[in-house]
Amino acid sequence: MKKNLKKFIEYRELLYNLTIKEVKVRYKNSFLGFLWSMVNPLMLLLVYYVAFGVIFRLRAEGMVRYEFYLLAGILPWNFFSLSVIQAVGSVVNNADLVKKVYFPREVLPLSYLCSSGFHFLLQELVLLAFLLIFRVRLSPWILAFPLLLVLQACFAAGLSLLLSAVNVFFRDVQHFTDIFLLAWFWMTPVVYPVSFIFESLPPWAARIYLLNPMAHIMLLWQRIVYNSPVNGPKAAYFSPVGFTYTVVLSLLLLILGYWAFCRLEGRFAEFI
Amino acid sequence: MSGREIGAGVISREPALRLEGVAKCFRLYHDVSRSLKERVINWRKRGYELFWALKDVDLTVYRGETLSVIGPNGSGKSTMLRLMTGIMKPNRGSITTHGTIAALLELGAGFHPDLTGRENIYLNASILGLKRKEVDRIIDEIIEFSELGPFIDNQVKNYSSGMYVRLGFSIAINVNPDILLIDEVLAVGDASFQTKCIDRILRMQREGKTIVLVTHNADIAASISDRILWLEKGEVKMLGDPREVSDAYLRAMRTRPEGSEFGTREIVIGKVDILDGAGNPEIRFSTGDAMVIRLRYRAERRVEDPVFGFGIYDHMGLMVYGTNTRLLKVDIPYVEGEGTVEFHLPKLNLLDGRYYLSVAAHTRDGQVNYHWLDKLFFFDVESPGRESGYLAMDCRVVLHAPS
Numbered sequence: 001m002k003k004n005l006k007k008f009i010e011y012r013e014l015l016y017n018l019t020i021k022e023v024k025v026r027y028k029n030s031f032l033g034f035l036w037s038m039v040n041p042l043m044l045l046l047v048y049y050v051a052f053g054v055i056f057r058l059r060a061e062g063m064v065r066y067e068f069y070l071l072a073g074i075l076p077w078n079f080f081s082l083s084v085i086q087a088v089g090s091v092v093n094n095a096d097l098v099k100k101v102y103f104p105r106e107v108l109p110l111s112y113l114c115s116s117g118f119h120f121l122l123q124e125l126v127l128l129a130f131l132l133i134f135r136v137r138l139s140p141w142i143l144a145f146p147l148l149l150v151l152q153a154c155f156a157a158g159l160s161l162l163l164s165a166v167n168v169f170f171r172d173v174q175h176f177t178d179i180f181l182l183a184w185f186w187m188t189p190v191v192y193p194v195s196f197i198f199e200s201l202p203p204w205a206a207r208i209y210l211l212n213p214m215a216h217i218m219l220l221w222q223r224i225v226y227n228s229p230v231n232g233p234k235a236a237y238f239s240p241v242g243f244t245y246t247v248v249l250s251l252l253l254l255i256l257g258y259w260a261f262c263r264l265e266g267r268f269a270e271f272i
Numbered sequence: 273m274s275g276r277e278i279g280a281g282v283i284s285r286e287p288a289l290r291l292e293g294v295a296k297c298f299r300l301y302h303d304v305s306r307s308l309k310e311r312v313i314n315w316r317k318r319g320y321e322l323f324w325a326l327k328d329v330d331l332t333v334y335r336g337e338t339l340s341v342i343g344p345n346g347s348g349k350s351t352m353l354r355l356m357t358g359i360m361k362p363n364r365g366s367i368t369t370h371g372t373i374a375a376l377l378e379l380g381a382g383f384h385p386d387l388t389g390r391e392n393i394y395l396n397a398s399i400l401g402l403k404r405k406e407v408d409r410i411i412d413e414i415i416e417f418s419e420l421g422p423f424i425d426n427q428v429k430n431y432s433s434g435m436y437v438r439l440g441f442s443i444a445i446n447v448n449p450d451i452l453l454i455d456e457v458l459a460v461g462d463a464s465f466q467t468k469c470i471d472r473i474l475r476m477q478r479e480g481k482t483i484v485l486v487t488h489n490a491d492i493a494a495s496i497s498d499r500i501l502w503l504e505k506g507e508v509k510m511l512g513d514p515r516e517v518s519d520a521y522l523r524a525m526r527t528r529p530e531g532s533e534f535g536t537r538e539i540v541i542g543k544v545d546i547l548d549g550a551g552n553p554e555i556r557f558s559t560g561d562a563m564v565i566r567l568r569y570r571a572e573r574r575v576e577d578p579v580f581g582f583g584i585y586d587h588m589g590l591m592v593y594g595t596n597t598r599l600l601k602v603d604i605p606y607v608e609g610e611g612t613v614e615f616h617l618p619k620l621n622l623l624d625g626r627y628y629l630s631v632a633a634h635t636r637d638g639q640v641n642y643h644w645l646d647k648l649f650f651f652d653v654e655s656p657g658r659e660s661g662y663l664a665m666d667c668r669v670v671l672h673a674p675s
Contacts, residue, residue, distance in 0.1 A: 014398040021384055021395055028386045100381040102358040102373075103399050266361035269354065270298060 004262045008104045015107045015114065022115030037119045038126055041078060045071055052191055063193065063232035065136055071127050072226035073190035073218050079120035080156050080214065081181045086112035087160030088167050088177045095272045105265050106258070109160040113153060127225065139227035148224060151250055152217050158253030161261040168268050188214045189222075193235035210239075216246040287370065288451050288482040289333040289356060294365035296326040296351050296506075300534075325351040327506040328365065333451075335370070338483040340493035340514070342521055343503035344589055345646065346532065349486045352503070353377065353453050356484065371450025371482070374400050378455075379440030385429035389420055389439055392428050396443050410446050417468070418442035438465060445472050451482040470496070488589060494518035522588070532646045538575050539607060539633040539642035543568040546629065546651050549618075557620055559655040559664045565615040567631050569643075574608040578642065582615055583630045584622075585647055592627065592662055598636060621664040623655045 027033045045067060053066045063069055087109035091098060094108055124145075131138060167173040187209070189197070197209050209215065219237055222228045228236040299320035326348045333339050341349050354360045355367060357375040382399050383392050393414055397407045415424050418439045428436065445452075454473075473496065476483060487493050493500050493514065500517035502510040510517050548554040549562030557563060565582050581596025597604060597613070628647035634640060655664065 011398075011401060013403050014401075017395050017398040017404075021387065021391075024391070025384060025386050094382075096378075097382045097399065099359065100378040101375070101399055103401065269359045 001259055001262045004104060004106070004258075004265070008106055011104050011107060014103060015111055018107055018111035019114040019118065022111055023118050026115070026119075034122070037122050041071065041075055041123055044074055044078075048074070048191055062234060065134065065231065068127070068131060068134075068136055069193075069222060069226050069228070069232055069235060070191065071130075072222045072228075073188075075120060075123045075127060076152060076221045077185060077188065077190050077214075077218065079116050080152060081185070083113040083116035083156050084160055084163065085177060085181065086116070087156075088163045088174050090160075091164045091168050091268060092171070092174070092272060098272055099269050105268060106161060106261055109164040110157060113157055113160060117149070117153065124225070131225075137227055137230055139224055139230070141224040141227075144224050148217070148220050151220075151247060154254045155213060155217065155246075155250040158250065158255070158257035161257035162253070165257075165261040165264040165268075168264065168271055184212075184214065187212055188218050189235065190218055193232060194219060194237045195234040198237075210242055213246040213249050216242045284335045286335045287332045287368075288335040288337075289331075289370070289484070290368045291329055291331040291352075291355075292366050292368075294326055294329045294331075294352075294355060294362045294367060295324060296348075296355060296360065297363045298323045298325055300536075325506050326355070326362070329503075329506070329508055331501065331508070331511070333482060333484060335450075335482055336480040337498045338477055338485065338496060339499050339501060340485045340487060340497040341501045341503060342487060342490050342493050342518070343509070346505075346534075347503040348506040349503055350377075350455060351506075353455050353484065353486050356453055369451065372401065373451045373453065374444060374447045374449035375453040376441070376444045376455060377453070379437045379444065381440075383428050383436065383440070386427055388427055389418075389424040389431070390415075392439070393424075393443055396440070397447060400444065400447050402447055410448070414439075414442045414446045417446060417472075419465070441465075441469060445469070445476075449481070451484070452476060454483065454485045490518040490521050490588070533644060533648065534646075535633075535641040535643035537643055538573065539569050539571045539578055541567050541569050541631055541633060541643045541645055544629070544631050544645065544649055546649060555651045557622075557651055557653050559620065559623060559653060559657070561620050563617040563620050563651075565617070565629065565631070567613045567633075568610065569607065569613065569633060570610045571607045574606050575642065576606045577636050578604055578607055578633050579636055579638070580604070580613045580633050581631070583632075585628045585630065586662065587626055587628075589628075589647070592622065594630075596632075620653065622653045623657075623659060623662055623664055624653060625662070626650055626652050 027036050030036060032039060048070050049067050053070075090108040090112055091105060097103075098105060098108075163173055163177060194215070197206055201209065219228075219235075220243075222232075222235055223238065226232065226235075300323050329348075329352070341352060343349050351360070353375065354377070355362050356369070357373060357377070358367075359377075382396055384395065387395065390411070393411060394404065394407055397414075398404070415421075418424070418435075418441075420435060420439060423431070423435065428439075431439070452473075473483065477496075485493065485497065490500075494517075495514075497514045499512060500510075500514045500521075501508060502517050502521050510520060545553055545564075545566040545568075546555060547564040547566060548557070549564070551564065567580060567582075569580070571578075579596050579598045581594065581599075583594030584592045586592055595615075627650060629649040629651065630644070630646050631649075632644040633642040634644070635642075657664075659667075
């Protein structure tokens, strides 16, 4: 693993170049180009806003500008799910390269994480602009943005490395991931405030719900970007234990994912 | 062709690449069962056979030397190259390298069709391990070498296959590694580009680079290498002086074709007959005769959509002609039990020589071989005329005497 890490650092420019490639290629030949990065979440926002804000009246729960609450969660969630979905198939889809050229294979899943991260940052900039325009009160904790980004990236990277390596041997992983992420989305407070869970589930079930590290990460995004304690107290929940648990789990997953990747990597070329 | 004298002091005794007891084993799967369900169902069944592509090979490639690796198909040449690059890991033994390695295994692997040639140079060079600054330094040379001119700023998807390959070669060769591994990619491009490539390799030799070249062609190997390694069935058969090894290799190939058979045996080709036009077994033909190749097969279970084919090879193992039922647009929905397939060649346009025949049954995509009989049969052709080469072609002379 140490040797792999050294090689990886040697090839860091490849990660950069592959990321640039992904960014360039994603909206190449499309008329709107980069604007799609914005259009996509805005359309999602519209759908969820109409469904939950207007039809189910989640707004009535005392949340200022429910649409911004939605965006504060949807953007990082999309970043997470998109990078994982793309990363899972990354080794298999680049079979040509893996079979013909030697390079540290971990750059493949990680390049998708980075390119999705790039789009995420663009989207967050737009969200920030909206927050300022509509004079939503910002939280000073927004300065913790880079730290939270690193935390989520660690978690996503660990998961991506693990799944993309296993996917070479069991292609089912790819299909399973799609479905699982959909379920995971609804097991995470993005659309609804977390208070719904505490109110409607028995305490033991709520405790299980809080084992989901993405729930803690999303709650933090809503806290620092949307300023949930001020703008929507019902959506504000923070526990130091939950936070510590999430950080430790993310780091462990990253180590485990990388370890598994390094172990399996040697057999990629013949199996793919 | 050699641009320098062998043993002129360029080659040191310092190792650039060292293989110690390297062995590589593949699993040949009877059926490609990659999904979880199939794995669970076939939990206890070992659905594969072990195939040792390399068996405990020891080899030291010295700094500054050009080593060619020759050997018949399936002798482990390409596997060895892949192990050297690190694409695959050996099951046993160790490989140590001193210096940077670049491999020409396939040109343009990793090109993205939507990016321009220039953008692809940066991407591809970084896949080969180059830093951006280093690419900046050599990009002009790459573009010039590729002869792409203004097309370099066009998207690669608009390139012809020749342009594609030229760009790939230019990048790989200009990466300028300490050790260059080449896998028979020289047969690309037009003649003038090929000459350029050979020139470039000779220049790298003069610069003291270490080169490992894998090839079928013993003559090319003999003309540009310092030593030749002859691999056979994963073992070192001979290693040493280029002339000696290539002569021994060619002699062996002439007298004894390297026949073998392999496959999953879901379809078994039991008997192969080479017949004359009247349907009688024959191994002596004259140029222009009719020939029928008849395969008798047996499939224990129903096999969907199989393809049957054959290939004719010369004494050096180069394919002279080959085709199959898919290429001939004959669909075989399935086979079950016994049957025969006949290929009718009304006119054998081959000149003098002994030719070897391979026959095979495989899946439509060619990914799985049911049964492959590699050069197990042969026939001789005698030509009434005195032309030379492989092919009988119609040729007419027109003379215009000076008036």
